Amino acid sequence: MSTARVAMIGHAFMGAAHSQAWRNVHRFFDVGLTPQMSVLVGRDATRTAEAGETLGWQRTATDWREVVTSDEVDIVDICTPGDTHAEIALAALAAGKHVLCEKPLANTVAEADLMAEAAQRAAHDGVRSMVGFTYRRVPAVSLMREMIAEGAVGTIRHIRGTYLQDWLVDPASPLVWRLQADKAGSGALGDIGAHILDLAQFTTGQRITGVAAQTETFVTERPLPDDPSRSGAVTVDDAMVALARTDGGALCTFEATRFATGRRNRIGLEVNGSHGSLAFNFEDMNVLEHYDPSDGDRSGFRRIQVTEPTHPYVAAWWPPGHGLGYEHGFVHQARDFLTAIAEGSDPTPSFTDGAQIQHLLGAIEQSAGQQASWTSLP
Ligand code: SOE
Numbered sequence: 001m002s003t004a005r006v007a008m009i010g011h012a013f014m015g016a017a018h019s020q021a022w023r024n025v026h027r028f029f030d031v032g033l034t035p036q037m038s039v040l041v042g043r044d045a046t047r048t049a050e051a052g053e054t055l056g057w058q059r060t061a062t063d064w065r066e067v068v069t070s071d072e073v074d075i076v077d078i079c080t081p082g083d084t085h086a087e088i089a090l091a092a093l094a095a096g097k098h099v100l101c102e103k104p105l106a107n108t109v110a111e112a113d114l115m116a117e118a119a120q121r122a123a124h125d126g127v128r129s130m131v132g133f134t135y136r137r138v139p140a141v142s143l144m145r146e147m148i149a150e151g152a153v154g155t156i157r158h159i160r161g162t163y164l165q166d167w168l169v170d171p172a173s174p175l176v177w178r179l180q181a182d183k184a185g186s187g188a189l190g191d192i193g194a195h196i197l198d199l200a201q202f203t204t205g206q207r208i209t210g211v212a213a214q215t216e217t218f219v220t221e222r223p224l225p226d227d228p229s230r231s232g233a234v235t236v237d238d239a240m241v242a243l244a245r246t247d248g249g250a251l252c253t254f255e256a257t258r259f260a261t262g263r264r265n266r267i268g269l270e271v272n273g274s275h276g277s278l279a280f281n282f283e284d285m286n287v288l289e290h291y292d293p294s295d296g297d298r299s300g301f302r303r304i305q306v307t308e309p310t311h312p313y314v315a316a317w318w319p320p321g322h323g324l325g326y327e328h329g330f331v332h333q334a335r336d337f338l339t340a341i342a343e344g345s346d347p348t349p350s351f352t353d354g355a356q357i358q359h360l361l362g363a364i365e366q367s368a369g370q371q372a373s374w375t376s377l378p
Contacts, residue, residue, distance in 0.1 A: 086106050101351070186361060
């Protein structure tokens with residue numbers, strides 16, 4: 001089995017999650033390529049060296065430009081804030097490296113389009129790229145997609161997506177990069193709203209064709225992380241709600257917020273169709289709920305425990321009923337990416353898929369900004 005030498009840029013929350021995947025993927029899955037955790041890149045030499053030691057990287061560096069063009073690297077894994085995604089990905093693709101990039105793909109539609117074009121060009125030379133919508137790879141979500149494709153719900157009428165967090169409820173919570181538009185692009189919209197837009201399209205196979213949205217920033221000033229006696233402006237949304245329609249005739253609602261007090265990281269996705277419903281809730285992530293009206297007066301949502309070896313990704317893990325957690329989605333993502341590289345196929349979600357989500361984020365911002373279909377009451 002040959003190896004793929006990985007360079008990862010960034011070592012915060014996502015860097016730790018991706019490291020967990022690179023460390024374990026080949027120990028559980030037959031991927032045809034063993035990842036070698038070659039080099040971890042960060043801005044601060046000391047902190048990067050500490051992270052490299054903790055997370056299991058062979059060496060560390062501070063200059064991503066030197067690393068992504070190095071002959072000793074095959075895969076570049078981008079786990080930085082959104083403002084650097086485009087620059088790093090374009091340089092890595094130009095150097096012929098396979099690229100895995102965290103979501104949302106970029107901070108702007110223009111950047112995302114450039115990245116998608118570059119990825120399509122690079123694919124002609126066998127260079128693979130993928131965007132990290134990792135929740136697709138939760139087994140219950142993958143099973144939901146399979147069941148919808150098999151006709152388990154019939155004609156889809158409603159798609160209801162919610163991503164609820166509460167880590168900003170406290171106004172004293174600091175002004176981290178995720179609250180700055182120049183670093184993050186947008187707030188709840190791009191950070192977590194992007195996930196539910198992706199999941200809605202992924203599970204149903206339908207495309208969102210139009211949106212009407214509202215966004216809100218509830219706390220507009222927050223203490224600076226390095227000097228809490230001073231404050232700075234929050235320049236992104238705290239919450240977003242959107243109505244949407246799909247090319248398959250479904251009516252959708254989406255809600256993404258960091259102010260849902262008590263909801264720590266709750267992702268909900270429900271699809272209602274002419275012949276049934278499917279519902280997923282990340283807080284109970286090993287379960288998929290299915291309602292089949294043909295059960296007559298014994299109908300009711302039943303809980304499918306998605307821990308059988310026949311379910312997506314599960315056979316590689318534990319016996320039935322033992323369950324998986326948050327980090328397994330990242331392992332599955334690494335598995336699918338490495339498999340595509342080894343087989344010479346194009347992985348999904350592609351940068352083109354990531355750019356399509358970026359267009360949706362842009363459309364939601366535009367709709368929220370123009371208030372076009374909002375009817376005010378006295
Ligand atoms: C922060 O809100 C965050 O880490 C997102 O960036 C991730 O995509 C999500 O999985 C968990 O929350």
